[in-house]
Amino acid sequence: MAISRREAFAVALAGSAAAFVRPGEAAAATLPDWKRGFDNQRIADLGNGTFLNPLIAGDHPDPSILKDGSDYYMTFSSFDSYPGLTIWHSRDLVNWEPRKAALTKNIGSVWAVSLEKHDGRYFLYIPVKAKPNAIFVIWADHIDGPWSEPVDLRLPNHIDPCHAVGEDGSRWLFLSGGDRIRLSADGLSTVGEVEHVYDPWRYPDDWDVEGFSPEGPKIHRHGEWFYMITAVGGTAGPPTGHMVIAARSRSIHGPWEQCPANPLVRTTSVAEKWWSRGHASLVEGPDGGWWSVYHGFENGYWTLGRQALLDPIEWTRDGWFRMKGGDLSQPIRKPKGGSALPHGQPLSDNFGKPLLLGSKWNFFKPVPDEARRQRVEDEALVLKASGIAPSSSSPLLLIAGDQAYQFECDVEIAPGGTAGLLLFYDEKLYCGLGFDEKRFVTHQYGIERGRPANPYGRRMRMRVTNNRHIISFHTSGDGGETWKRFDRGMEVSGYHHNVRGGFLMLRPGLYSAGEGEARFRDFRFRAL
Incomplete structure (x- = not known):
């Protein structure tokens, strides 16, 4: 049955009201709701002097934050998406705006980085998951770049670097597992060998965790002490696993004493509203108060990846600190001072300007010249075909941070081409709908599931609705005036790390495979 564009959108909005509530947890339905920003996306700032987590919705894991005068910069693990390591900017710690991507060269899957400023120069220390693992560094004299080519520090089998400067001016990288290595004065090479300097605090044996996995050390100097904040318990797995612990020393060289209140x-x-919380950093707010940024999974939404969270902290009389935000399910008083930037960005795109690669769109596992596949002309994104399916086509993807959303686009293919819309986790786990000039191509579980007849030929408008893991597709042959529901629905709550691995999220995107070029016009996104 064909329905109008307005009717279809009204049905989707009404259906989105059904919140995810686990059995026996009806109270979750009464949790406060978010304010809405670009494309109706949820934002943290409630506009009344408080904010509601997530700080930045969607997959923004392993936050590395830098206070630079009155400005704050933050970046996150970008894994196999390139351009990667988008720098986000804030002046009030609550409202964040994406700027530019610092890493354009594909050096592998990028994990938890360290963003630092030393002697007026910005540095990014970048661990890469490979065989063996490696750590690179890039630098720039301005936060927007240009950033240098990656320099291999030749540190195999180590991850999660954190740059630190000692009381004597020495520069160090602290590493996962309680290790560290000295850096040269310019920060672009290492000196000596890796040494073990800290044995992390251990939790009771009967706790449900993924594994010990001490990782993500962050070094902060406050007053007379150096503080080391570490994650243990595993990043994913059981929701009760990931946690934050702390130790301190009067010298960068130790010895380190455990916080008596571990885990913090x-x-x-x-x-609880937020699961697997950890990988914390400390930062001073614009009013002199102190905060912690870390990540967590949203209850019931592993598919959204690890989202950035903001937790107020309090320094205690004994020289330690404690987190004050509880389970972060309720609004929290904002830090005072600092001007608010527009939060986030529109995900809709009329393709009237060059594609925002890095700050909005990313290729998945691109080859070195992948960006040459795309160009924008006549208000259309022209994407050269690659591969034979989404798994081999390096699709263009977005990060969507809402529990329910809808996106649509006009798609036109060349003879021999196949293109469409996706919800993409990785090359082995995705779903979506594409078409060639004669047949649709349905994708589910990362495989092709069927090829029903395509009545529209080489051009149609397509819509995907993700209503809290329930997926539906609509197609239109008249530019979206009327829509027809496609005869296959899907459920995607299992498209996440605890099923597939990889630490990624389920992302909306576009793909072009086969032969020729596909043209995408008038991409519209709306959170429901």
């Missing part, structure tokens, strides 16, 4: 943050029940 831990999800203790699957009923």
Whole structure:
């Protein structure tokens, strides 16, 4: 049955009201709701002097934050998406705006980085998951670049670097597992060998965790002490696993004493709003108060990846600190001072300007010249075909941070081409709908599931609705005036790390495979 564009959107909006509530957790439905920003996306700032987590919705894991005068910069693990390591900017710690991507050369899957400024120069220390693992560094004299070519520090089998400067001016990289290595004065090479300097605090044996996995060390100097904040318990797995611990020393060289209140943050029940919370950094707010930024999975939404969270902290009389935000399910008073930037960005795109590669769109596992596949002309994104399916086509993807959303686009293919819209986790786990000039191509579980007849030929408008993991597709042959529901629905709550691995999220995107070029016009996104 064909329905109008307005009717279809009204149905989707009404259906999105059904919140995810686990059995026995009806109270979750009464949690406060978010304010809405670009494309109706949820934003943290409630506009009344408070904010509601997530700080930045969607997959923004392993936050590395830098206070630079009155400005704050933050970046996150970008894994196999390139351009990667988008720099986000804030002046009030709550509202964040993406700027430019710092890493354009594909050096592998990028994990938890360290963003630093030393002697007026910006540095990014970048661990890469490979065989063996490696750590690179890039630098720039301005936060927007240009950033240098990656320099291999030749540190195999180590991850999660954190740059630190000692009381004597020495520069160091602290590493996962309680290790460290000295850096040269310019920060672009290492000196000596890796040494073990810290044995992290251990949790009781009967706790449900993924594994010990001490990782993500962050070094902060405050007053007379150096503080080392570490994640243990595993990044994913059981919701109660990931946690934040701390130790301190009067010298960068140790010895390190454990915080008596460890763990400082831990999800203790699957009923909590945020799961697997950890990988924390400390930062001073614009009013002199102190905060912690870390990540967590949203209850019931592993598919959204690890989202950035903001937690107020309090320094205690004994020289330690504690987190004050509880399970982060309720609004929190904003830091005072600092001007608010527009939060986030529109995900809709009329392709009237060059593609925002890095700050909005990313290729998945691109080859070195992947960006040459795309160009924008006559208000259309022209994407050269690559591969034979989404798994081999290096699709263009977005990060969508809402529990329910809808996106649509006009798609035109060349003879021999196949193109369409996707919800993409990685090359082995995705779903979506594409078409060639004679047949549709349905994708589910990362495989082709069927090829029903295509009545529209080489051009149609397509819509995907993700209504809290329930997926539906609509197609239109008249530019979206009327829509027909496609005869295959899907459920994608299992498209996430605990099923597939990889630490990624389920992302909306576009693909072009086969032969020739596909043209995408009038891409519209709306959170529901």
